Amino acid sequence: MTYLTLAFAWLNDPLNWSGPDGVVALTVEHLTMSLLAVLLAAAVALPIGIGLGHSGRAARVGTATLMTTNVSRALPTFALLTIFASTGIGFGDRPTVLAAAVFALPVVLATAYSGIRGVDVDVRDAARGMGMSGRRILVQVEVPLAGPMIAAGLRTAAVQVVATIPLAALVGGGGLGRIVVEGFGTQQYGQVIAGGALVAALCLVVEGVLAVGQRVLTPRAVRSLHAA
Amino acid sequence: MTTSGATEPVIEFQAVRKEYPDGTVAVGSLDLEVRPHELLALVGPSGCGKSTTLRMVNRLIEPTSGRVLLTGEDVATADPVALRRRIGYVIQHVGLFPHRTVSQNVATVPQLLGWDRRRTRERVGELLELVGLEPSTYARRYPHELSGGERQRVGVARALATDPPVLLMDEPFGAVDPEGRRRLQTEFRRIQQDLGTAVMLVTHDIDEAVHLGDRVAVFSAGGVVEQLDAPVTLLSRPANETVAAFIGTGRAVRLLGLGRLRLEDLGPLGDGGPGTAPTRGSAQTDPAVAGSIELGATLDETLSALAAAGRDRVDVTRSGTLVGHVTAAGLLAALHRLSDGDLTVDTGR
Ligand SMILES: Nc1ncnc2c1ncn2[C@@H]1O[C@H](COP(=O)(O)OP(=O)(O)OP(=O)(O)O)[C@@H](O)[C@H]1O
Ligand SMILES: [Mg+2]
Numbered sequence: 001m002t003y004l005t006l007a008f009a010w011l012n013d014p015l016n017w018s019g020p021d022g023v024v025a026l027t028v029e030h031l032t033m034s035l036l037a038v039l040l041a042a043a044v045a046l047p048i049g050i051g052l053g054h055s056g057r058a059a060r061v062g063t064a065t066l067m068t069t070n071v072s073r074a075l076p077t078f079a080l081l082t083i084f085a086s087t088g089i090g091f092g093d094r095p096t097v098l099a100a101a102v103f104a105l106p107v108v109l110a111t112a113y114s115g116i117r118g119v120d121v122d123v124r125d126a127a128r129g130m131g132m133s134g135r136r137i138l139v140q141v142e143v144p145l146a147g148p149m150i151a152a153g154l155r156t157a158a159v160q161v162v163a164t165i166p167l168a169a170l171v172g173g174g175g176l177g178r179i180v181v182e183g184f185g186t187q188q189y190g191q192v193i194a195g196g197a198l199v200a201a202l203c204l205v206v207e208g209v210l211a212v213g214q215r216v217l218t219p220r221a222v223r224s225l226h227a228a
Numbered sequence: 229m230t231t232s233g234a235t236e237p238v239i240e241f242q243a244v245r246k247e248y249p250d251g252t253v254a255v256g257s258l259d260l261e262v263r264p265h266e267l268l269a270l271v272g273p274s275g276c277g278k279s280t281t282l283r284m285v286n287r288l289i290e291p292t293s294g295r296v297l298l299t300g301e302d303v304a305t306a307d308p309v310a311l312r313r314r315i316g317y318v319i320q321h322v323g324l325f326p327h328r329t330v331s332q333n334v335a336t337v338p339q340l341l342g343w344d345r346r347r348t349r350e351r352v353g354e355l356l357e358l359v360g361l362e363p364s365t366y367a368r369r370y371p372h373e374l375s376g377g378e379r380q381r382v383g384v385a386r387a388l389a390t391d392p393p394v395l396l397m398d399e400p401f402g403a404v405d406p407e408g409r410r411r412l413q414t415e416f417r418r419i420q421q422d423l424g425t426a427v428m429l430v431t432h433d434i435d436e437a438v439h440l441g442d443r444v445a446v447f448s449a450g451g452v453v454e455q456l457d458a459p460v461t462l463l464s465r466p467a468n469e470t471v472a473a474f475i476g477t478g479r480a481v482r483l484l485g486l487g488r489l490r491l492e493d494l495g496p497l498g499d500g501g502p503g504t505a506p507t508r509g510s511a512q513t514d515p516a517v518a519g520s521i522e523l524g525a526t527l528d529e530t531l532s533a534l535a536a537a538g539r540d541r542v543d544v545t546r547s548g549t550l551v552g553h554v555t556a557a558g559l560l561a562a563l564h565r566l567s568d569g570d571l572t573v574d575t576g577r
Pocket of ligand 2: 278279280398
């Protein structure tokens with residue numbers, strides 16, 4: 001039997017899906033960790049990205065920050081994980097969530113920054129000229145107009161994170177990576193492939209759900225801009 | 229301090245200078261006034277400091293030195309956000325909020341000022357009608373669903389929302405074809421005269437400046453005012469070579485658009501050319517066919533009528549009654565009356 005048929009056999013076995021170590025439980029765990037990582041990245045990157053984009057004077061600071069975060073992307077997430085594990089953060093889910101958040105940060109920051117920067121200067125000028133305060137311009141003009149771009153950044157980050165979380169299994173954490181790591185350990189390569197396929201499928205599902213969610217949630221006003 | 233309110237300028241520049249951080253002196257030392265209810269047009273070549281001047285009034289740009297007064301009050305002492313809510317502002321590229329409907333755009337300043345919903349809605353309807361956009365058709369549209377000219381109308385409506393005493397306009401009719409632009413200008417002029425708003429309007433188009441302005445200030449590089457005069461004076465007696473060169477060779481033609489036909493320009497009644505009365509009698513009911521024009525028509529309308537008449541004279545009426553006729557010679561005389569006979573074509577040589 002080829003590994004592929006073995007993988008199918010593994011996926012077809014109901015025993016592999018149920019129980020505390022089953023696919024369902026691991027998927028829930030995987031998604032929870034992903035969500036935490038994205039929220040963490042967003043909590044840090046959105047205020048910075050939006051803030052830098054808003055204060056036009058900080059253009060140079062903004063570029064510098066973007067450069068730094070881009071460089072940090074070159075640092076392999078696995079290396080980061082090992083560094084975290086060897087420090088006080090320890091092993092398991094926590095360092096993985098942190099590492100995935102660090103991994104997702106640049107995308108969120110860059111899209112938020114350029115989304116806000118990209119708001120038409122004339123629109124911003126008109127807003128200021130009519131007597132909107134800086135805060136009001138941010139909330140009523142810049143963020144709504146940058147919304148689709150910010151959302152796209154978050155979506156990309158989410159998919160990246162879902163694809164990164166399997167590393168957790170290497171440092172004793174949970175999630176779908178467990179299936180792959182376990183398969184390697186027991187030399188069940190069909191299981192390895194099945195695990196990989198599950199992660200890939202989850203990425204697609206997450207992307208699909210978020211895309212639909214974004215469509216539904218986007219106000220007609222902003223949506224019509226892109227239809228034009 | 230206790231000067232009579234009637235003559236106090238609405239906007240006053242006192243020795244205003246603006247030097248940008250990179251050393252560019254956009255405005256050297258400017259003294260300028262906008263009087264109550266007047267439309268002052270600032271015209272000049274690109275980069276001469278017109279926008280900079282305009283934007284110092286609502287503090288989008290802070291002067292390096294000197295003072296800008298708004299009805300006697302130094303704008304530097306006002307809160308910029310509150311100040312801007314009192315001044316209408318129309319920018320070159322309109323800058324409508326793309327994610328807001330036409331009515332939401334127009335309601336921007338009323339909302340900032342906390343007007344209630346009902347008052348805002350009524351005002352928005354009024355304004356859209358004022359600028360010639362049927363509210364039932366346009367109120368709920370988004371800016372990208374409008375033509376360039378319609379967008380500029382919305383921009384004007386938005387700036388007029390709270391009936392500000394002062395309006396700043398930076399090339400407000402830029403993005404429209406020449407014909408639509410002329411129509412917008414004429415409509416805007418009517419609105420401005422009805423409302424009595426004092427306007428400072430920036431343009432690089434001398435035709436727009438003389439068509440709209442009560443007075444026109446011709447700028448040259450560094451915010452230098454080369455001449456500040458009524459349009460007819462500016463066209464007929466340019467103060468210097470710079471102004472003459474900026475106006476160009478079309479001065480006489482532009483004057484045609486400004487001057488109006490008066491009684492003194494007409495030939496006497498009953499001095500009809502050969503065969504007037506019988507042939508024209510039947511056509512009298514249709515002025516377009518008869519080629520008759522009203523007293524007070526602009527001189528370029530007179531010229532068009534003369535050209536279309538196919539003969540050397542056109543009948544002139546006042547409230548439908550024939551008062552005389554005008555000839556090509558009479559038209560030329562009217563032109564000379566406007567310019568005191570001085571129409572030497574100044575080509576700078
Ligand atoms: N923020 C700035 N920093 C440096 N120089 C500036 C800045 N803004 C404008 N300038 C310069 O100041 C001068 C006047 O600019 P301004 O925008 O007032 O010209 P303008 O008369 O409105 O021209 P246009 O008709 O092209 O709009 C120009 O030389 C311009 O390059
Ligand atoms: Mg300008």
